[in-house]
Every structure is written in C-alpha cells, then in structure tokens.
Amino acid sequence: MRKFIGIFLFVLGSMGAAYGHEEKDNNIRVYILDCGTIAVSDMDAFSSSGDYAKIQKTLSSSCYLIRHEKGDLIWDTGLPAALLGEKPAVNGVFTVSLKKTMPQQLKEIDVDPLKIKYISVSHSHFDHVGQVSSFAKSTWLVNDKEEKAMFSTEEKSKTYAAFKDLKRKVFKGDYDVFGDGSVMILDMPGHTEGHTVLKVKLKKTGVILLSGDLYHQIKSRELKRVPKFNYDEKMTRKSIKNFEKIAKSTNAKVIIQHDRRDLKNLPKLPNYLD
Template identity: 50%
Template sequence: MRFTLLLTAATSALLLAACAPETPAAVEPVAAEPVAEVTEAAALTVNVLDCGKIAISDLDAFSSAGDYAGQADEFTNTCYLINHPNGRLLWDLGLPTQLVGQPPFTQQIFTVSVEKSITDQLAALSVVPSEITYVSLSHSHFDHVGQVDQVQGSVWLVNQKEYDAMFPPDGAPLADPTLAPTYALFQPMERQIIGAEHDVFGDGSVVIFETSGHTPGHASLQLMMPEAGPVLLTGDLYHRTESRALGRVPRFNYNEADTVAAFAAFEARATNVGAKVIIQHEPADVTPLGGVIR
C-alpha cells in the first residue's frame, strides 16, 4: 500500500547504522529461466507468518470507482516461509520492526500493529534467519518491507522494475522518500535481478511472476503444493475478496491500465492451473489456513 508511515528519524538511522555494511554486495543479473513443467509436486511446506494488522478507517482509497467510500475494514498482513528441499524463501517482510510489541499506531486512514517479529516467529519453528536462502517481495510498500533488518544474510530476488522503483536511476526522487532508510537496508544484501517469471528452485514448484500495476514491478507467487495443489499468493494485486470479484483498482496504484491487465493475466493463470487463490490481506483467506499451507 502506497502510504507514508512515519517512524522516528532517530530510530530509522540507528537501525540503518547497525545493519548496513559499508559497500553493497550484488551478483550479476540473470535472465529468467523457463518454468519447468511439474509432473510431481516438490516436498514443499509453507508457514504463514503474522506480519501485522492494518485497520483502515475509510476504504475510499482502495477503489477508483468510488464505491468503497466511508467503509472500514481490517486487513491481515502476512509473510510466507516457503520450505523447499533445496532451500527456503521468505515472501514479503511485513510492517516495520519498530512497531513490534508497541501500542497500535495511527496515521492517516491506517492503524497498524505488530505482535511478534519475523525472527521470533521463525524461532518458534526452530528456524533462524541465517537459514533463509532467499527473500523476495511482492512489492516495495511500507507494509511489505518493514523487517528487512532481520534477514540481511539472504539473497534478495527482485525484478528490475521494482528495483528501479526503490533505487531510481539518475537520482530521480522516490515515490515515498520516507522509505529511503528502509530501502537502504536492502542495498548490502546479495541480490539477484530476476525476469518477469522466475522459477526459484528450478523445478516449477515456486514461481515468482510479475503482476505489475500496483507498483512498477509488483509480483505474485505460484506454489505447487503436495496436498493443496496449485496455490497463488496475490501480494497486493487484490486487497479484499470484493476487490477481486469487482475488479477494483486502488486510487494509489502506479498504473490502473497495467493493473487491469495484471488482473486478466492472473485470473487466466489461476484458471489454467486450477489454483487456490490467497489474498494476502484478506482474513477470510488467511485465517482458515491455520498458519500452514501443505
């Protein structure tokens, strides 16, 4: 969601100083490999992490059609630990670490809160951050990048369009300058520039695919689960069940036409593979999972 969340400058500066090495590490960009045809699902398991709650006092910003005005709602904010025989991928990084354990914080139309950090939730699963092979974001809004300080040893998978939105070439201004200290924490990470479709483990079981429009390089995730079968995680392509059913585009999206095109491509993929769709901010989709996708 493209809204500013103001935390103290001192806190952000302290966090940056503690976590950022002097020089960034990077690997050469690689082209996307063709997605392998899956004949048998890999032994995947997925843990659903609670990366915060977001109460919205007025949903008008979430529909350019104007039909959400005056409505209120509460969103989940979820991150996903994908466990593959050849490594682990953490999908999305939730609300800022500084909010963990603090009273709910209200700004503009949002009231946000975080009960436990990603690190604490990993510990409950007997996983430490150093065991996270890859990190990837659906997109770079404040509620999806907030705990990057905890996964500094992972390889960051990012497409060029979203990378350029976070680090504009030629010194162009950021869409949200307040996020610069958080974005700076991504720079020291080893990164891999991926294409429009990226097969993370090379067997078709975990595929990142672009669904641009919410942000320039917004992405969604396809999982081939042994029990559930194909599963698609939306990122913020959709925020609510109603948004998907009605094709509603938030007013703050980067590009409405691109978003509508992404809706069509996503739905075609969902139909073609017979996927279960999980809207990451929708409690009705997340709560029944009980913390696990198998």
C-alpha cells in the first residue's frame, strides 16, 4: 500500500512538474498586423453553391508575428507594399489597398524585419505573398506541394521571384516550427495544392488556429462553402473536416484571417495575444 501511495505521489509530482515546465516556457506572443483591404464587388467566386452571387463584401488581409523564445515567425505577408500611398487598385471584382506596410508596423514594436528567423505563407496567392521581399534574411518554411506548384512553370517562377533567394526549409505534411509543438504549420490542402493553416498554443488564450484561406469569412465556415476557384473542392472538404476536428479537440479560438468581424476583436499593436 505504501508503495502504491509512493507511486501515486510520484506520478502526481511529475505531472505538476511537467505542467509547471510548460507554463514557464510558453511565453509566446502573437501580434496581428494589418496587411491591407480587399473590397469584393461580387462574392460569387467564393461559393461553389452559387449563393454568394451579387453579394458585396469587404475583406481584410491580416498577417501575424509569432514571437517565441527561439525566434520570430511571420505568418503570411499580405498585399504588396507598392500599394502604399496609391489609389485603390482594381483587378476584376477585387479593389485592393494598403494603409501601412509590415515593416512600418513592426517598427512600432521595435522589431527589425531583417532579424525575423522564419517566414511562412498559408499559400501562394497574391494577397498572402505581397511583402515577402521585406524579409530577405529569413528562412522560408514551405510545404513541398506548394513549393512545387509555385515553381512549376517559368511564368510562375517569375511571379515568385522574391522567394527564390531565401533560405528554404521544405517539409512534408505538418511542421513543428520550434520543435516543442507550440507552433505547428498544418497541412490543409485544397484551396491551393499545399495550403496550410497555423496552430499556436498560447498560455492565456489557449490554442489559436489561423485559418489561411480555408475559409474567407465566418459565414463560409458556418455554411461550409468552398470557393469556385479552389484547386480541389473535395480535398478542401477533407481539410475542413480535419480542421474542425482539431478545433474541437483543442477548444481552439479560430481566427478567419480575411474576416473583419474576427479581426476587430483582436488586440491592436502594440498589444498582442499571449
């Protein structure tokens, strides 16, 4: 009996130690950056069910700085810095504009873009890769399927020229950025060949999931709508199932990166989630 109690106390003690250890080490901060505005004159392309036709909507483009004791990660790089000070640019149904560049916002919190260790983009669409060239000294973390698609033709290689000279870490499936499970890039293909989302474990806030473009708006998550322009709808639906399973099991706070309703409730610089 005494031996049993001893083992019990030992297990209890190590649980406490493990818990305490994790609490002490996890001082991760997530800063939310404004990476532009996308006014959409007709949302039709955002639902394969056809029910968004003629609906107008303004989407935001958001980017993230994740500060971990082992280094910084930039998640998504928004609309191009060249839009700054320009009249909103029109491209088909999209009218895009930018109020502040990422380096300007990082300066407000004394972060040098050239000292950012890692960058990663949820996927390679124009509104997520716009300011990559501001992070020339970073190592680019990229899913093998997305990397392959980005450089599959000469034309595409030119589009993604800003990525070419970056140090590059190509991974398959999910990727544990700092090796402790706290910041995970998750493989959620379908929107593009190698689309990813980001899962971050925070001490106070708990788990957060940054959606990439798995969903563009809260409504699409509720209605399970998939854009017409996705690479593969079936693949997207599989990723949605996987994403929702993770969101439920971790009781995650889901942040839909393009939805202004989600973004409006998040801390503004210099404040952060932790």
